[in-house]
Amino acid sequence: MRRSTPLTDQQSAGPVGLVEFKLLGPLEVTDGTRQIEVSRPKLRALLVVLLLQANQVVSLDRLVEGLWGADPPASTTGNLHTYVSLLRRLLESGARTGQHRLLVSAPAGYAIRIEPEQLDVTRFEAAAAEGDRALLDGRWDDALAVYDRALGQWRGDALGELASEPFAQAAAARLEEARLAAVEGRVEARLALGHHAALIGELETLVAGHPLREGVRGKLMLALYRSGRQADALAAYQALRRTLADELGLEPSPELQRLEEAILLQKSELDWSPPARTALRAPAPGDLATVTLPAQMTALVGRHDELNDAVRMLAGCRLLTLTGPGGIGKTRLAIAAAERVADRHPGGVTFIPFASVADPDLVLPTIAQTLAADDSVGGSPLRAVAEHIGDRRLLLVLDNLEHLLPATPMLAELLQRCAALTILATSRTPLRLYGERRYPVPSLTLPDEAGPPASESVDLFVERAQDVEPGFELTGANGAAVGDICRALEGLPLAIELAAARVDTLSPEEILVRLERRLDLLTEGARDLPDRQRTIRGAIDWSYDLLPPASQRLFARLGVFAGGATAEAIDALSDEVVPNPSGALPALVDSALVRRRRGAEGEPRFEMLETFREYALERLEAAGEVTDARRRHAEQYLASAERGRPPLGHTDVRQLEWLEPETDNLRAALTWALEAGETAVAGRLAAALYRWWLDSGRTVEGSGWIERVLAQPTGLAEAVRAELLVARGSLAMNLARYGAAEEDFEQARTIWNRLDEPAGEARALYGAAGTRYRLGRPEEAEELARHAEELAGRAGDDAGRVRVLALLGAVAEGKGDTPGAKARYAQALGVARMIGSAPDIARCGAQVAIATLADGDAAAAAALVEEAVTAGRVSVSLAALHFALLLGGVIALERFDPEVAAARYREALAICRDSGQRHGAIDCLEGLGAVAHLDGDRLRAARLFGAARTLLQTSGLTDEPGADRDCYDRHLAALRAELDA
Numbered sequence: 015m016r017r018s019t020p021l022t023d024q025q026s027a028g029p030v031g032l033v034e035f036k037l038l039g040p041l042e043v044t045d046g047t048r049q050i051e052v053s054r055p056k057l058r059a060l061l062v063v064l065l066l067q068a069n070q071v072v073s074l075d076r077l078v079e080g081l082w083g084a085d086p087p088a089s090t091t092g093n094l095h096t097y098v099s100l101l102r103r104l105l106e107s108g109a110r111t112g113q114h115r116l117l118v119s120a121p122a123g124y125a126i127r128i129e130p131e132q133l134d135v136t137r138f139e140a141a142a143a144e145g146d147r148a149l150l151d152g153r154w155d156d157a158l159a160v161y162d163r164a165l166g167q168w169r170g171d172a173l174g175e176l177a178s179e180p181f182a183q184a185a186a187a188r189l190e191e192a193r194l195a196a197v198e199g200r201v202e203a204r205l206a207l208g209h210h211a212a213l214i215g216e217l218e219t220l221v222a223g224h225p226l227r228e229g230v231r232g233k234l235m236l237a238l239y240r241s242g243r244q245a246d247a248l249a250a251y252q253a254l255r256r257t258l259a260d261e262l263g264l265e266p267s268p269e270l271q272r273l274e275e276a277i278l279l280q281k282s283e284l285d286w287s288p289p290a291r292t293a294l295r296a297p298a299p300g301d302l303a304t305v306t307l308p309a310q311m312t313a314l315v316g317r318h319d320e321l322n323d324a325v326r327m328l329a330g331c332r333l334l335t336l337t338g339p340g341g342i343g344k345t346r347l348a349i350a351a352a353e354r355v356a357d358r359h360p361g362g363v364t365f366i367p368f369a370s371v372a373d374p375d376l377v378l379p380t381i382a383q384t385l386a387a388d389d390s391v392g393g394s395p396l397r398a399v400a401e402h403i404g405d406r407r408l409l410l411v412l413d414n415l416e417h418l419l420p421a422t423p424m425l426a427e428l429l430q431r432c433a434a435l436t437i438l439a440t441s442r443t444p445l446r447l448y449g450e451r452r453y454p455v456p457s458l459t460l461p462d463e464a465g466p467p468a469s470e471s472v473d474l475f476v477e478r479a480q481d482v483e484p485g486f487e488l489t490g491a492n493g494a495a496v497g498d499i500c501r502a503l504e505g506l507p508l509a510i511e512l513a514a515a516r517v518d519t520l521s522p523e524e525i526l527v528r529l530e531r532r533l534d535l536l537t538e539g540a541r542d543l544p545d546r547q548r549t550i551r552g553a554i555d556w557s558y559d560l561l562p563p564a565s566q567r568l569f570a571r572l573g574v575f576a577g578g579a580t581a582e583a584i585d586a587l588s589d590e591v592v593p594n595p596s597g598a599l600p601a602l603v604d605s606a607l608v609r610r611r612r613g614a615e616g617e618p619r620f621e622m623l624e625t626f627r628e629y630a631l632e633r634l635e636a637a638g639e640v641t642d643a644r645r646r647h648a649e650q651y652l653a654s655a656e657r658g659r660p661p662l663g664h665t666d667v668r669q670l671e672w673l674e675p676e677t678d679n680l681r682a683a684l685t686w687a688l689e690a691g692e693t694a695v696a697g698r699l700a701a702a703l704y705r706w707w708l709d710s711g712r713t714v715e716g717s718g719w720i721e722r723v724l725a726q727p728t729g730l731a732e733a734v735r736a737e738l739l740v741a742r743g744s745l746a747m748n749l750a751r752y753g754a755a756e757e758d759f760e761q762a763r764t765i766w767n768r769l770d771e772p773a774g775e776a777r778a779l780y781g782a783a784g785t786r787y788r789l790g791r792p793e794e795a796e797e798l799a800r801h802a803e804e805l806a807g808r809a810g811d812d813a814g815r816v817r818v819l820a821l822l823g824a825v826a827e828g829k830g831d832t833p834g835a836k837a838r839y840a841q842a843l844g845v846a847r848m849i850g851s852a853p854d855i856a857r858c859g860a861q862v863a864i865a866t867l868a869d870g871d872a873a874a875a876a877a878l879v880e881e882a883v884t885a886g887r888v889s890v891s892l893a894a895l896h897f898a899l900l901l902g903g904v905i906a907l908e909r910f911d912p913e914v915a916a917a918r919y920r921e922a923l924a925i926c927r928d929s930g931q932r933h934g935a936i937d938c939l940e941g942l943g944a945v946a947h948l949d950g951d952r953l954r955a956a957r958l959f960g961a962a963r964t965l966l967q968t969s970g971l972t973d974e975p976g977a978d979r980d981c982y983d984r985h986l987a988a989l990r991a992e993l994d995a
Contacts, residue, residue, distance in 0.1 A: 032045075032128075032129060032131070032132050033050070033116065033128075033132060034132050034133075035061075035128070035132060035134070036133075036134045036169065037062065037065060037066075037133070037134060037135050037172065037173055038135060038138060038167050038168045038169060038172055038189065038193075039168060039169030039170035039171065039172075040169070040170060040174035040175065041058055041061070041062060041173070043061070043105070050104060050105065052101075052104060054100075057097060057100060057101050057104070058176065059080055059081050059176065059179065060077065060080070060081060060094075060097050060098070060101055061101060061105075061126075062080075062173060062176055062181075062182060063076070063077055063080040063181055064077075064117070064124065064125065064126040065126060065128075065133060065135075066182075066185045067125075068125075068128055068133060068136070069125065069126070069127055069128065069311065070125060071123050071124070071125045071484070072125060073123040073484055073485075074123045074124075076123070077094055077123060077124065079180075079181065080179075080181035081094065081097070083180060098117065098119075098124055101117060102116070116128065129309075134167045135167075135189065137167055138164050138165075138167040138168070138192070138193075139192065141160050141161075141163045141164035141167070142160075142164040142192060142195070142196045142199070144160045144357070145160040145196065145199050145200070145203075147325075147354050148203075148357070149202060149203060153357075154203045154207050155203075155207070156357060157199065157202075158200060158203040158204060158207065161196055161197075161200035161203065162200070164196050165193070165197065165200065168193060171186070171190070172185075172189035172190050173186045173189070194224070197220065198229055198230060198233070201213060201216070201217065201220075201230075201233050205233060205236060205237060210236075210237045210240040211237070211241045213233075213237045214234070214237050214238060214241065217230065217233055217234040220234075221234055221250075225257055226257065226258065226261070226262075228254070228266060228267055228269075228270050231251070231254045231270070232269070232270050232273055234247075235247040235248075235250050235270075235273060235274070235277065236273070236284065239277050239284060240285075244277060244280070247277050248274065248278065251266070251274045254270070304364075305352075305353075305356045305362060306362070306363065306365055307349050307352055307353060307363060307411070308349060308365055310346070310349065312477065312481070313477075314346060314347075315458075315474040315477060315507075316470030316473060317347055317350065317458075317470070320455060320456065321347065321350050321351060321354065323453060324336065324347060324348075324351040324438075324453060325354045325355055327451055327453060328351065328358075328436065328438065329355075329358075330451075331436075331449065332429055332435065332436050332437065332449065333426075333429060333436075333437050333439070333445075333447060333449055333450045333451065334436075334438050334439070334450075334451050334452075334453060335439045335440070335441055335444055335445050335451070335452050335453070336348055336438070336439070336441075336455050337440075337441055337442065337443065337444055337452055337453070337454050337455065338442065338454055338455040338456075339442060339506075340442060340508070340624070341506050341507060341508025341509060341623075342455050342456075342457065342506060342507065342508075343455060343507040343508075344413075344440035344441075344455050345414070345440055346507070347455055348411050348438055348439075348440050349365065349411065352365070352409060352411050352438060355409065356409070358407070358409075359408060359409040361406025361407040361408035361409075361434065362406070362408050362409070363408075364384060364385060364409070364410055364411065365411040365413065366380060366384045366410065366411065366412055367413045367414060368380065368412060368413060368415055369413070369414040369623075369624035369627075370576040370577040370624070370678040370682075371678065371681075372576070372682065372685060373681070373685065374418045374419070374420040374421035375421070375718070376681065376715070377415075377421035377422075377424065377425075378396055378399060378421070378424055378428075379712070379714065381395070381399050381410070381412075382395045382398050382399050382402070383712065385399065385402055385403070386402075387399050387401075387402035387403075388402075394714075395714060396424055396427060396428060396431075399428060400428060400432055401968065403428075403432045403435055404432070405432070405433065405434050406432075406434060406435075407434040407435075407436075408432075408434070408435050409436045409437075409438060410435065410436070410437050410438070411438045411439075412425070412437060412438070412440070413439075413440050414440060414441070414624060415439050415440065415441040415445065416441040416442035416443050419441075419445065419446075422445045422446075422447055425437060425445070425447065426448060426449070429449070456505075457471075457504055457505030457506060458470035458471040458474060458500075458505040458506075458507060458510070459471060459505065460500055460501050460505050461497040461500060463497075463501070469497075469500065470505070471500035471501075471503075471505045472488065472496055472497060472500055474507060474510050474511070474514075475496055475500055475510050475513070475514045476496070476514075478510070478511045478514035479514040481514075482514075482515055482518045483517045483518045492521070492522045495522035495523045495525075496522050498526050499513055499522060499525055499526050502526070508623070512554070512557055513525050515604075516560075554607070557605050557607055558607070558629075560605060561601055561602070561605060561607075564592050564594075564598040565598040565599075565601040565602055566633075567592050567598075568584075568587065568592050568595050568598045568599065568602065569602055569607060569608070569630055569633070570631075570633035570634040570637060570639070570643075571587050571630075571639070571643050572584065572608065572620070572622060572627075573622070573627050573628075573629075573630030573631035573633070573634055573643075574682070575647070575679060575682075576678035576679050576681065576682040577621070577676070577677065577678030577679060578611075578621035578622075578675075579619065579620055580618070580619055580620075581596060581599070581618060581620070583679075584596070584599060584620065586646070586650045587643075587646065602620075603620070607622065608620050608622055609621050609622075609623075619675065641690070644690070645686075645690075645692070647679070647682070647683060647686070648684075648686055648687050648692065648695050648699070649695065651679055651683045651699070652683065652695055652698055652699045654672070655680070655699055655702035655703055656698065656702045673703075673706050680699070680703065683695075683699060684699055684700065688722055688726070691729065692729075693723065693726040693729030693730050694729050694730065694731065694734070696722075696726070697723050697726075697729075697730045697731070697735070698734055700716075700719050700720050700723050700738060700741070701734055701737040701738055701741060703719075704716055704720065704738075704741035704744065707719075707745065708744055708745060708748060713745045713748050714749070716741075716745050717742060717746065717749070720738050720741055720742045720745070721742070723738060724738055724739075724742070732768075732769060733765075733769060733771065735765060736761075736765035736766050736771075736778070737762075737774070739758045739759070739762035739765070740758070740759065740762045740777050740778055740781055742754075742758045743756075743757075743758030743759045743762065743778075743785075746758065747781065747785055752785050752788060752789055755781070755785045756782060759778045759779075759781040759782040759785065760778075762774070762777075762778040762781075763775055763778035763779060763782065766778055771809075772805040772806070772808045772811075773805070773806065773809035773810075773811040773814065775802075775805050776805035776811060776814050776818070777802075777814060779798050779801050779805065780798075780799065780814065780817060780818050780821065782798050783795045783798035783802060783818075783821060784821060786798060787821065787825060787828075792825050792828055792829055795821070795825055796822065796825045796826075799818050799821050800822070802814075802818045803815060803818045803819065803822070812845055812848065812849045813849060813851065813854075815842075815845050816842050816846050816849075816851065816854045816858065817842075817854075819838050819839075819841050819842035819845065820838070820839065820854075820857065820858055820861060822838045823835045823836075823837075823842065823861055823865070824861075826838055827864075827868075832865060832869060835861075835865050835868075836862065836865035836866065836868075836869065839861040839862045839865055840862050842854070842858040842861070843855065843858035843859055843861075843862055846858050852885055852888055852894070853893065853894035854894070855882075855885045856882050856883070856886035856894040856895065856897070856898045857882075857886075857894050857897050857898065859878060859879070859881055859882035859885060860879055860882040860883075860897055860898040860900075860901040860902070861901070862878055863875045863878035863879035863882060863901060863905060864879075864901045864904060864905065864978070866878055867905050867908055872905065872908060872909050875905050875908075876905055876906070876909060879898065879901055879902040879905050880902070882898040882901070882902070883895065883899060883902055883918075886898040892925050895925065896922050896925045896926070899918045899919070899921050899922040899925075900919070900922050900934070900938070900941065900978065901978065902914075902918040903915045903918035903919045903941045903945075904941070907941070907944050907945065907948065907981055907985075908981060910948065912945045912948045912949050915941065915944075915945050915948075916942065916945045918941075919938045919941040919942045919945065920938075920942070922934065922937075922938050922941075923935060923939075923942070935965060936962050936966050937962075939958050939959075939961050939962035939965065940958070940962045940986075941978075941982070943955045943956075943957075943958030943962065943982070943985065943986070943989075944982055944985035944986075946958055947985045947989050948985070952989060952992060952993060955985070955989050956989060956993065959989070
């Protein structure tokens, strides 16, 4: 077992049920295990009104009208609030623990906040749209399967018994029309697949229910003709013609008339031929079957032609770059295109934003981290990513690459290594790589000056205006001004959204006046800037000028944050000019210059679009405050990192939860400190972060930062240098660079000895001992570890003593000294209990259990390891829990209990998978291989042992002796003998 290689302590959320709502039939609400009864008519009506506008604020007037009609009684407002409270309690009794509130209040009304998968209407619409895309692409089998999935959401008439209510009639009609469209799409796919005769009965039923629907009639005519029933096909046409003439006085459409003529003349174009099929590799068991694209809160406006172009181009190339100025909508178009082609990529679709990544050297590590590829493989992020992707048909959506162009040749090499990989990139400038296809994203269409204000730009303005002012409508009075605004902003989506965000305080005419003044001011700007960039600067200038002084100052300072910040981090920027950042922040959110989102744990985070961040930094530069703000930013994150810095024991999961969302801020702080010559700050920050780099699989990145810090000629205190040498040695050991690790630990030991710091010297000796142990030199390891124990004891470093004692136990175990190993493990467990270190209690308890097993007392060992697993769960340290689970699996194997062993290993493997690390996975695979052998499944056992060996070789690790190793080796040897027999 690779005991000295820690795992990331990240919590893995198991499958939990969400409250599910069903409107495509009688109203149903379930929480996955039981049905939630919403029996009161008013509560049912209230819920349906909210669900029909899910994730949008529904005004009080709209809710009152839905519940009581156009002439409500006087007491409706109070009654409405009562019903809302009742509904909230009812729904949230079924919500999962930790889920955000479903029913939320807003100044203008109420909203229900749900995920797309919680509502059957959303699932139906998404599947129907996917079917439409497959139909458009000629993928008939896919279209049929997806339409079946979409129509499977229906359980009866839309909205059930509420469909006749005035508030629901329009929505019910829309949904029924969408269902009929999906039915027609399904029929069209079946016709293309040659199901002509089988469709006739279904089509005749559809015609009877919708006698004036020409599309259905035409499909019936085609199905009849292709089934050899030409006369019946012509009769179907004549029946429609009579119906239209009698009821509407109309003739059939020209399209249907041409179909009748083709049937009469038996034109060959109507003959059916089997569709061409494209052979795609079936998804392999290891494929990344997930689509991780950012959820969009609003619908894509326009872009029909651009979307079709992008989808078409992706079918014919492996590298497509969407180019254009900031704010043109490249990211939104890329996400929409990725959604459209997701079914072409069974290996998955992954979105990776690079707006906050400043260093080109971090492009591949960022990709590796997002894909959970261990960048320690071979010491090369490129190799790690390429091996992780392999032959999967994966689509990577890489967003905002224009500032990282030096790194893009590595993307070309990645494409060469991964033959099934496709990259969809967005950048303000082309990447200029061989094989790249470029698509310049145009502005939204603009209204004609002489005609009505109908265009994509106007549609976007109206939709975003209604987000802040639900009653806003395009009228004859304001239409001209809205059209002028869109033309003045040149159809740039970002600029239009900024302008529309002010309709709650300004009329379109007032907005137009302000925009014209700002645009005129900027026409004299730098000539080497594109016109559109100057225009968007005008839009941002205008929003900035509307802010109060404190918010303006805060906005500029927020430019130093990369990847957003918490309210607590923003509050740290307070001074005499901005004494209350939290009070100045809402104006920035309201102006759309800063956006608020929820973090992984539901906490609010505040972010800027990168264009705004650049603008904010320019303002900060103009005020002469960049250096001060950068320094305060770095010192703030340094203080936070040092406060949360773990001891030598295992990293607490809560530490990682804090660090993960601040990755970009930590990188920005380190970058500034190094570039500004603040070596002391950079050194302390790197020393505080190295355990996190080690435990989260960022070993190569962490080594790179520490190398840069140690290369600084001055400014590094001796104690910090020694700490960094220990850090670099630990990272090098994790990368199997044992020679380099030994040198670093020896240098650190020399410094600590000179400084007379026994605790530091003990840490260096512990690292050196671990290196010797991995190199198969147990006597040297034991000598160094004994010295480390003495120094740690003299320094009062009990946490250090625990680890050293555990290492001494492992050395004894490897030498076959079971009593000595058990004694050392028990001693380490005693110290862990004394200091109250739950992770160490779990780890050392499991080691005592395995030593007890070696003594021959399997029952006692099982009881001890069960206590260790329980301690691991209580500790919230996934590394400690993982270790206890592994040894629990070994004990279960030795007790011939494959069921318990398999459960232990599978849970441990899930921890490895969630953390993205390979090291612990090797032990899990070997353990599962032993379980399969115990169960008599030799083929599965051979595959699992083989996978473990392969992973061991690619990770650069070596086997370590111990009871677990002996157990796996016995099963492997027996398996080989059985297979050879």
